Amino acid sequence: GSIYKVFFGMVFRPDGLEFHPTVPEKYVGKKSIKGFCYRECGLDIELHGFGSKIKSVRLDGKAIKEATIPAGLQGHHRLEIYLDSSGSAKRTLGEAAHAVSPRTPFLNHQDGQLSWARQEAIHHYHIVKDGRTLHQLQQETWELPSDSCGEYQVIAVDKQGYSSFASEPITITAEPPLEIDLSLSALAYEQRCPNISGGGYIPISLGQNLRVTFEVEVEDAGIYALSIRYANGNGPVNTDNKCALRALMQNEIFVGTLIFPQRGINNWEEWGESNTLKVALKKGVNRFTLSFESFTHNMDGEVNDAFLDRVRLVKISGENDCPA
Numbered sequence: 001g002s003i004y005k006v007f008f009g010m011v012f013r014p015d016g017l018e019f020h021p022t023v024p025e026k027y028v029g030k031k032s033i034k035g036f037c038y039r040e041c042g043l044d045i046e047l048h049g050f051g052s053k054i055k056s057v058r059l060d061g062k063a064i065k066e067a068t069i070p071a072g073l074q075g076h077h078r079l080e081i082y083l084d085s086s087g088s089a090k091r092t093l094g095e096a097a098h099a100v101s102p103r104t105p106f107l108n109h110q111d112g113q114l115s116w117a118r119q120e121a122i123h124h125y126h127i128v129k130d131g132r133t134l135h136q137l138q139q140e141t142w143e144l145p146s147d148s149c150g151e152y153q154v155i156a157v158d159k160q161g162y163s164s165f166a167s168e169p170i171t172i173t174a175e176p177p178l179e180i181d182l183s184l185s186a187l188a189y190e191q192r193c194p195n196i197s198g199g200g201y202i203p204i205s206l207g208q209n210l211r212v213t214f215e216v217e218v219e220d221a222g223i224y225a226l227s228i229r230y231a232n233g234n235g236p237v238n239t240d241n242k243c244a245l246r247a248l249m250q251n252e253i254f255v256g257t258l259i260f261p262q263r264g265i266n267n268w269e270e271w272g273e274s275n276t277l278k279v280a281l282k283k284g285v286n287r288f289t290l291s292f293e294s295f296t297h298n299m300d301g302e303v304n305d306a307f308l309d310r311v312r313l314v315k316i317s318g319e320n321d322c323p324a
Contacts, residue, residue: 060078067081125156227312230271
């Protein structure tokens with residue numbers, strides 16, 4: 001790779017093969033590639049000198065302006081590239097002042113208002129709705145508009161113009177979410193971990209609760225977004241391969257795969273939300289099963305564990321939008 005991409009500096013374009021060679025002075029000397037195949041032509045390529053500035057180029061012994069082989073060239077050809085061997089120009093290093101980005105805000109929602117903690121040296125905040133900047137303000141509270149349905153985040157910007165990461169999103173819905181305590185749907189559940197939302201949680205692993213069945217009863221048919229609150233303390237958030245996976249079945253028909261990523265080493269007390277799957281619900285009782293299947297193995301192969309707390313359903317469309 002370094003011969004083609006660095007020394008010879010090959011760049012493949014739709015309309016031709018370009019050469020932007022770079023040869024350090026310590027590697028001075030003739031370099032050649034014989035019989036290089038490019039589309040419908042074969043190339044014998046020679047590179048002379050050192051540096052990165054091209055002095056002259058010859059194709060089949062004739063001078064050409066650019067070190068480029070046209071895409072339509074056919075047959076066998078010889079390309080010679082001569083560098084000016086003038087050495088590398090001295091460069092000065094730029095030194096930037098030390099700076100850090102602001103802390104990521106923690107967003108709260110209460111009584112139609114978004115709020116977050118004040119930070120020193122913050123110039124302003126951006127309110128982000130559904131991935132787009134909606135408003136800029138300097139205070140740490142913001143009243144939600146009447147048509148407030150959507151996903152909201154806050155970004156802090158300091159006086160130097162450096163931005164924080166966007167906060168964890170908060171979803172505002174027209175109707176309150178429907179929540180189902182999974183401990184009510186299982187014969188065995190546990191209560192050892194704090195911060196559970198209901199009567200307990202269900203531990204899942206390769207040796208326990210391979211199938212978890214629960215029922216959802218709704219007043220209105222429609223399309224709902226389904227997710228599950230979970231904990232997974234089998235590893236850090238940035239590496240390892242102990243993410244728990246389960247197939248979601250509706251009336252024994254596969255809907256999609258629910259993913260429960262790691263949330264920190266031995267961190268079984270912090271609960272998060274799985275990915276979201278769209279489900280079509282009929283009016284009345286709907287039956288679901290979380291199932292371990294052959295395709296829900298993770299890369300670890302042995303650890304595929306999580307604690308499941310509750311199911312969350314948000315209605316996103318009406319009965320007329322349901323598939324037949």
